[in-house]
Amino acid sequence: MNQFDKTNISDPFVSKNTIEPYSPGELNGLSFAVKDNIDVANEITGYGSPGWINTHSEPVVNAICLEQLLNAGGKFQGKTKSDELAYSLIGVNSFYGTPLNPKAPDRVPGGSSSGSASAVASGLADFAIGTDTGGSIRVPASNCGVWGYRPSHGAISVSGVLALAPSFDTVGILAQTGKILEKVMQVLLAENSNGSNAFSSVCFVDDVFQMSDRQILDKITPSLNKISDICKVQTLKLAEITDPHVNCNWLFEQLGFLLSTEIWNTFGAWIKNEKPELSSGVEYNLHGYAESANRKVIQSSLCAKKAFQNKISNFLCGGKILCFPTTVDLAPRLDEITPDFLAGEYIPRAMGVNAISSLSCTPQITIPVAEANGVPVGLSFISGYGQDMSLISFCNQLNT
């Protein structure tokens, strides 16, 4: 199978062994799917990797997040495809095929929660659980035109979820509507309220707007105008919000380095001992970035992350929200995906934007607001740490 063969479109599901809800609850009547890096009892958690499957056995119990959804009345529909080792934002898997992007069939779905996004966008599930470390919920949600949510880091249990880079790993969701997303997040966050924080103003992050594709900017203008009508707004650069040296390129470099160091903690011994089957792309990333990251300078990068996190937290604590396009480029066409493309600017540009939330531990929501040339466009909002339910309420109000 050739990962660059654009005809290699596949079912978003890995398996379709359903599980009935344990009891009635808030999620009555809703069906969901779960990404294949989250444990479902008695099925090997495949991680989008034949090398992983061949060296691991099946879990004996479901991940905690899956138990929560079954506790609350949700019906489990099956497991969805992941990019190999969840180590990509593209959504192309050379071993198992590329889940369809139903809103833009000639475009990639985005990854690594590719099957989850595809299943929701295709109407095969009301919502789906995925994971987001450096954008793996947000990018596919935007590409496939569905709602996507990365929670405050640590807010949802990762027990029974395969680790990638624990300081950044989150369990998040993709949903057909904001109302479904709100119900599901209330269950996963185990919150009894819809959030009590009022937001005083929205800050457009100028760096991201400046980087964005013209077509994206044109199409989100009505949404931005609507925000301006109902909220106090301002436009600031990241350098003004945080520190003078901060921009998306700097954020990409910090996040890329810190992810690399933790990813080698996660996979190093396995790679060395098991010599698992890997695609050439993942093999290159693991050896070229993760293994070769200079661990003697971790501390300075962690200090930079913490300073950024503190500045973002201080800025947002007064009831502000950040707003920017979820991705600065439209979903790439399937026939664009070549080794040269993957080594180019698309990934650094996407990761630099994703890094705002990944590095600051804050929650981020992306909502589908438009299409450009038939390709979905997502708009993102970030609130302060822990204000997850309030952020979702805000977006649902915005969307009515």
Added chain:
Amino acid sequence: MNQFDKTNISDPFVSKNTIEPYSPGELNGLSFAVKDNIDVANEITGYGSPGWINTHSEPVVNAICLEQLLNAGGKFQGKTKSDELAYSLIGVNSFYGTPLNPKAPDRVPGGSSSGSASAVASGLADFAIGTDTGGSIRVPASNCGVWGYRPSHGAISVSGVLALAPSFDTVGILAQTGKILEKVMQVLLAENSNGSNAFSSVCFVDDVFQMSDRQILDKITPSLNKISDICKVQTLKLAEITDPHVNCNWLFEQLGFLLSTEIWNTFGAWIKNEKPELSSGVEYNLHGYAESANRKVIQSSLCAKKAFQNKISNFLCGGKILCFPTTVDLAPRLDEITPDFLAGEYIPRAMGVNAISSLSCTPQITIPVAEANGVPVGLSFISGYGQDMSLISFCNQLNT
């Protein structure tokens, strides 16, 4: 070897392969040890368990927290013993012996960071890294008469650290002095400041005082008087701070159940597939609690945890600190440790107190303030989430 043989006192170290600092830094001149559930490159991370060692290979890189300390000038002295699978608060390991409690040689050191506490209390290291899920730093720090710190959940990277129950797992430290603890935490939290939060008052947690051994209460009175001299103080029950049904027994039940569910996610498949060698005590806990926890009621317990966390957070956000004895019982004598003792009230009483921080994600510090009958007594303080450096500064001021 008999785990109940009180003569089975052993070296706190598992291995003594030292690593020189990568570069000079804030930790110049300080030596440290690392608990044997934290990766050190090229040595199998043993988890206090021969069954674990026999089924795992050595990591290829150090845990992120170890890299941070080496980056900052610390000298690594070796790896310290852990209770089997970090699944105990006692400090007795039937396979590898019980690290000496040098301050009270006829008493247990406490666990599961038993070797780390013993090494620090014995002067074999200036500080040591351990982990704390349900009290595994706090109890041994108190028993051995050293400073101990459990950080805000998620504040220190757990990459390269063996998981037990991820929603509760933290990397924490044991230190000979508050000043050393402050330096080390500044490095591990990657913070450039000593904390800027001022605390307005100290709240004595009445439930814990009511449960405490008379000898402990007598000996901490001077410390409490000193706090009353310099701070506004009040005494409240947990039910007044949070909700009417909350007390330490309820907290123990919630924490015990939630730990059990996540621990079975961590170990279930390994136990089933590898049938590892386990002590009878751990075997009983794994099958009697972890495997048999009713997963169909996880959600109600997670909602109870979140409600408790929100109430504690609201109470502390105005600059309050909680204060109570770290343990309500003196460290048990070695000759007391029998199966009957372990099935008795000691563990539930200890865990009920530890659960205040474990369930609310808040940081907790324990400082050695007295001895009762020659046995160290620790006093604990909890601040709001993320106020770690301020909490340490407060305790250092208190101690001068």
